[in-house]
Amino acid sequence: MNYRQQFAEEIYTQLEKKLDMDEIIPLIEEPKYNTHGDLAFPCFTLAKKLQKAPRQIAMELSEKVSAPFLEKTVAAGPYLNGFLNKEIVSKQAMEHINKEQENYGSLSAGAEKTITIDFSSPNIAKPFSMGHLRSTVIGNALANISEKCGYKAIRINHLGDWGTQFGKLITAYQLWGSEEKVRENPIKELFHLYVSFHEQVEKQPHLEDEARFWFKQLESGNEEALQLWKWFREESLKEFAKIYELLNIKFDSYDGEAFYNDKMDDVVQELKAKDLLSHSDGAEVVDLTDEKLPPCLIKKKDGATLYATRDLAAAIYRKKTYQFDKSFYIVGQEQRLHFQQLFLVLQKMGYNWAAELKHVPFGFILKDGKKMSTRKGKVVLLEDVIKEAINLAYQNIEAKNPALINKEEVAKMVGVGAIIFHDLKNERQNNIEFNLDEMLRFEGSTGLYVQYTHARACSILRKAPSENNLAIGGLTDSYSWPIIKTLMDFPDVIEKSFQQAEASVVAKYVLKLSQEFNKYYGYIKILADDAEQSSRLALVKSVTIVLKEGLRLLGIKAPEKL
């Protein structure tokens, strides 16, 4: 079904080996304008080799190249353009998709391989911010896409459940906290305490010492501190679980920072044994001047470890535990340097598998062009945003289709879908200006647009005479053709999105397919009772299969009725 490859082969034989297949394949492109056909081969590179004008080469090739899957080849200036045989190609494509169903587009590149994906990783006792949403949504989509490529994906939520902020929190709790309030609304109350601490510390600097003291107590196993920490952690996890439930995301591991506390000593010892540690201003570091990077800090002056130490321990532990072939870290772009350092240190330790570690950075969510500040408590709560989206979706359903049976359920799919899609439709590196109105928009290039298209298509299938036993024939009209071609692109889209670790590739794809289908829907009466009806229905069915699967990869549900 790979016509690009076949087209290249035809050219290859006709060229009598003047160019290798490896040289021809990347040259083949899709013409920008459909009047130019489906495949194009520019002859510029050949012109030099053959000492002939590109136009002439194209002309000569057009007379020679032919194959059953090609309707014709035409020389258009320096290009050799190939037109696919719509009858044969469309029949094959639709038969294939309807046979494979949701497995269409699955790849085997990752078969027998494992990938760990570190994502979401919220901080305990702090609200789930919009920034964490990005990591969560991108990571989940990439995990799904990895699985589609054949990998076994391990979803790891590397919780921020350790660190000096707990000293601050315990201090604040003992001064101003109440058990009752925390139980009532854990995250809000804990976050309130955290914010209060930062407010008060300006007037009472000794609070910092108090916080340090309590963190020290925590580290050395003080029972009181430990009990509080455990409690805060549990309450926070309960809150996060609500959000993951709404987003329909599950993890294989919640081993966060605290989990590695007892595993860092070994790492430090190993670094010492391998003679990688050096002293600098009282701290212990791995020097990276050869790599033109600032040194990687391993231990503070006071002997405490740092996040680099923790991440080293985590990487080594994960390699041992999961035997991964690849490992992704879905973490904001501001931590680029940290991951560069981390991977280099692992290399220096002799771990060649460090080459398979990949930081997948993403842009900020900005408020008025600036990074949102969490310390001052000015944060938009994700849970509120999701609830608002669901609520709005519900109102829309009430207005447009009040007879719908399971309105609450569908509203949830639509509202959550809107938020996920809004995040995934653009390249992850772009910064996003926080804009609630835009997130909750339900027209144009949105998740709903895709869901709506899917529901429309499903509606047609419900009305079709008999959905089963479709006698699929080829479709040759110009309205179905772009859909067929886009449907055929799906496997390539999966591959590309995985290689680039870019879920937006899939999001853009489902938008494009939806757009083409909606045009078709407008022009063609699908249920018209004529000889091609079953073929058209096969096309509609193919579209629903691919849209549903594409949305699933992004983490979005595709209701059959809207």
Next chain:
RNA sequence: GUCCCAGUAGCUCAGCUGGAUAGAGCAACAGCCUUCUAAGCUGUGGGUCGCAGGUUCGAAUCCUGCCUGGGACGCCA
């Protein structure tokens, strides 16, 4: 100061590993529901692709410099 990311229509963004005439959505305006879900479709207007060089048969795309915005740069994560 050094390094990283970005700069394309009024706004938000596409543009595949260089290829033919620069593409969507939103916003504006004009149309399309007795007929498969109008949360849709069709049409119109709107561009010195940040600036200046360079490489090439060919540059929005690659290289260099500059400008603008954001970020990172040792004891937070």
